[in-house]
Amino acid sequence: MSDFIRLLPDAVANQIAAGEVVQRPASAVKELLENAVDAESTEIQLIVKDAGKTLIQVIDNGKGMSETDARLCFERHATSKIRDAQDLFAIRTMGFRGEALASIASVAQVELKTCQADEELGTEIRIEGSEIKSQKPCQSEKGTSIAVKNLFFNVPARRQFLKSDTIELKHISEEFYRVALIHPHIKFSFYHNDKCVYNLESCAFKQRIISLFGDTYKNRLVPIEQAITHVKISGFIGKPEYAMKTKGEQYFFVNNRFIRHPYLHHAVSQAFEELIAEKSFPSYFIKFDIDPKNIDVNIHPTKTEVKFLDEKLIYGVLFAAVKKSIGAYNLSPSLDFSINPDYQPQILPSDYVPKAPRIQVNPGYNPFEKTSFSEHRKNHLNQQAYLDSFDLMQRPVESGVQKIIEHTIDDDNVYFDSFQFLKKYIVADTRSGLLLVDQQRAHERVLFEHYQKQMANKQIVSQQKLFPQSFDFTASNAEILNEILSDLKELGWDMESLGHHSFVVNAAPNEVKESELKDVLETILENYKSGVMLNRNDKHTNLAVSMACGMAVKSGVSLDKAEQKHLLQQLFLCQVPQLSPKGKPVFSLLSEDEIHTRIN
Ligand code: ADP
Numbered sequence: 275m276s277d278f279i280r281l282l283p284d285a286v287a288n289q290i291a292a293g294e295v296v297q298r299p300a301s302a303v304k305e306l307l308e309n310a311v312d313a314e315s316t317e318i319q320l321i322v323k324d325a326g327k328t329l330i331q332v333i334d335n336g337k338g339m340s341e342t343d344a345r346l347c348f349e350r351h352a353t354s355k356i357r358d359a360q361d362l363f364a365i366r367t368m369g370f371r372g373e374a375l376a377s378i379a380s381v382a383q384v385e386l387k388t389c390q391a392d393e394e395l396g397t398e399i400r401i402e403g404s405e406i407k408s409q410k411p412c413q414s415e416k417g418t419s420i421a422v423k424n425l426f427f428n429v430p431a432r433r434q435f436l437k438s439d440t441i442e443l444k445h446i447s448e449e450f451y452r453v454a455l456i457h458p459h460i461k462f463s464f465y466h467n468d469k470c471v472y473n474l475e476s477c478a479f480k481q482r483i484i485s486l487f488g489d490t491y492k493n494r495l496v497p498i499e500q501a502i503t504h505v506k507i508s509g510f511i512g513k514p515e516y517a518m519k520t521k522g523e524q525y526f527f528v529n530n531r532f533i534r535h536p537y538l539h540h541a542v543s544q545a546f547e548e549l550i551a552e553k554s555f556p557s558y559f560i561k562f563d564i565d566p567k568n569i570d571v572n573i574h575p576t577k578t579e580v581k582f583l584d585e586k587l588i589y590g591v592l593f594a595a596v597k598k599s600i601g602a603y604n605l606s607p608s609l610d611f612s613i614n615p616d617y618q619p620q621i622l623p624s625d626y627v628p629k630a631p632r633i634q635v636n637p638g639y640n641p642f643e644k645t646s647f648s649e650h651r652k653n654h655l656n657q658q659a660y661l662d663s664f665d666l667m668q669r670p671v672e673s674g675v676q677k678i679i680e681h682t683i684d685d686d687n688v689y690f691d692s693f694q695f696l697k698k699y700i701v702a703d704t705r706s707g708l709l710l711v712d713q714q715r716a717h718e719r720v721l722f723e724h725y726q727k728q729m730a731n732k733q734i735v736s737q738q739k740l741f742p743q744s745f746d747f748t749a750s751n752a753e754i755l756n757e758i759l760s761d762l763k764e765l766g767w768d769m770e771s772l773g774h775h776s777f778v779v780n781a782a783p784n785e786v787k788e789s790e791l792k793d794v795l796e797t798i799l800e801n802y803k804s805g806v807m808l809n810r811n812d813k814h815t816n817l818a819v820s821m822a823c824g825m826a827v828k829s830g831v832s833l834d835k836a837e838q839k840h841l842l843q844q845l846f847l848c849q850v851p852q853l854s855p856k857g858k859p860v861f862s863l864l865s866e867d868e869i870h871t872r873i874n
């Protein structure tokens with residue numbers, strides 16, 4: 275057999291990596307500006323031609339590179355910023371992956387000139403599509419100049435996908451703002467097609483915002499400041515009356531790095547709620563200083579996502595800080611400055627045991643009062659045509675079972691004792707024999723009928739207000755979630771989309787443990803999806819099945835005697851206790867006779 279696996283040549287590997295790092299001219303602008311900042315420059319020039327399609331050049335007065343480093347910097351994973359994995363949790367620089375220059379040089383013609391402070395001569399390198407064309411000593415100012423020409427010259431498909439100059443320039447400006455805003459002490463200038471777009475002097479943060487976004491911002495900004503042991507929050511928020519109809523200037527920076535954070539954005543929006551018109555957006559420029567060990571920046575190559583170790587805490591602090599600023603600056607005299615008690619994170623004791631789900635049923639309801647059980651079953655079948663597909667429904671109901679049902683409902687003492695077997699089954703000693711009940715399916719049945727009633731009667735659902743929590747879903751689950759968001763609300767879930775497949779949960783049904791929100795939601799969505807595939811066309815029925823399966827107590831969970839009894843009683847108050855909502859048998863009866871024959 276011959277071998278097929280081959281290592282890719284560096285140039286190809288770099289081009290593949292470039293697909294992630296360099297999507298458009300603006301990505302190269304971001305990387306070059308960040309490198310200039312990391313090199314401790316005090317002055318940075320950005321020169322762009324044809325929206326970056328022809329030229330992107332960044333000139334800095336930073337520490338420069340040695341002759342060897344100048345060559346090495348184009349190698350993949352070549353970086354001076356980290357040395358080992360531990361350093362990932364102590365990052366203070368903008369870059370650290372050592373991928374940017376290698377990626378850029380694989381898809382463009384790059385000219386680098388660099389000179390260190392203590393050197394007389396600098397180094398000049400030309401590299402095209404990862405291939406070094408020349409390297410020679412040169413006269414150069416202290417610092418580094420990198421010119422990226424004809425981006426994607428060797429990847430025509432990528433070049434074709436570039437948008438109009440206006441759009442590409444907008445992206446470039448956005449990257450420029452993000453870097454320039456958070457480094458106000460650095461002088462920046464930005465030229466496009468030989469015209470000076472910005473010339474920013476070294477100044478304070480507020481002045482930098484004003485220089486970038488215009489003098490009108492002078493009266494719009496209110497400072498925000500809050501420090502706790504973990505994190506220091508500072509910056510400015512825009513006054514509510516200047517909130518914009520379009521998503522305007524909304525900037526979060528963590529340790530001087532611009533980030534996107536829909537969950538924290540939600541905290542700011544919540545603090546502004548009721549002060550600004552619906553569908554308008556507050557401006558903010560908010561910095562977080564946090565020990566790098568409490569964040570993980572290593573999520574995405576373009577690094578606009580950061581994960582905080584304690585997001586809930588930061589949410590709470592941010593929310594309070596914004597409210598405090600709004601209040602302190604008298605932007606809303608009638609405002610309550612304290613944190614909403616609902617937003618206090620709940621700390622559960624480690625030995626916390628969830629309560630058995632509270633299920634509301636009509637205790638006076640007796641299914642045998644007016645109609646026979648089989649009639650009930652027939653009615654139910656009519657309502658639930660979807661269950662026809664399960665042949666289990668066609669099974670005759672055993673007479674012993676009918677007796678149990680009657681007894682269990684009629685008389686509190688019909689079964690003498692019960693215990694759990696394998697933490698999966700409840701075994702009950704009844705007058706008719708040994709009753710074996712699958713606890714999960716039983717609970718699914720109970721909840722299913724409960725949710726159906728709830729939706730039919732539009733009952734108000736009791737729900738727990740949560741400290742808002744955000745979750746990411748897969749694209750397909752997010753799509754479904756959007757579709758059923760309002761129905762879920764009727765069932766106690768108060769959720770909002772944050773875009774990008776993320777959702778924030780503000781409230782959930784009482785029965786759901788906070789730590790299991792995501793799991794429960796995912797199970798609901800998975801069940802809903804399979805329901806759609808099984809042609810469970812009726813949306814409400816599908817939702818009731820999905821909710822029941824998501825929220826039911828699972829196999830493996832210990833139930834004490836009181837919980838076992840409660841569940842059995844609820845089960846036998848159901849219209850179709852013998853089947854789970856997905857049509858699986860819920861219980862079986864081992865009669866006295868059967869037991870006798872077995873041990874005879
Ligand atoms: P990273 O920034 O993740 O380390 P890059 O590919 O962007 O990776 O850069 C590789 C290395 O080249 C950097 O670690 C740095 O040592 C050096 N470098 C890049 N740009 C500059 C610059 N403008 N001034 C000085 N050194 C630079």
Ligand code: MG
Nearest residue numbers: 305309369374
């Ligand atoms: Mg870099």
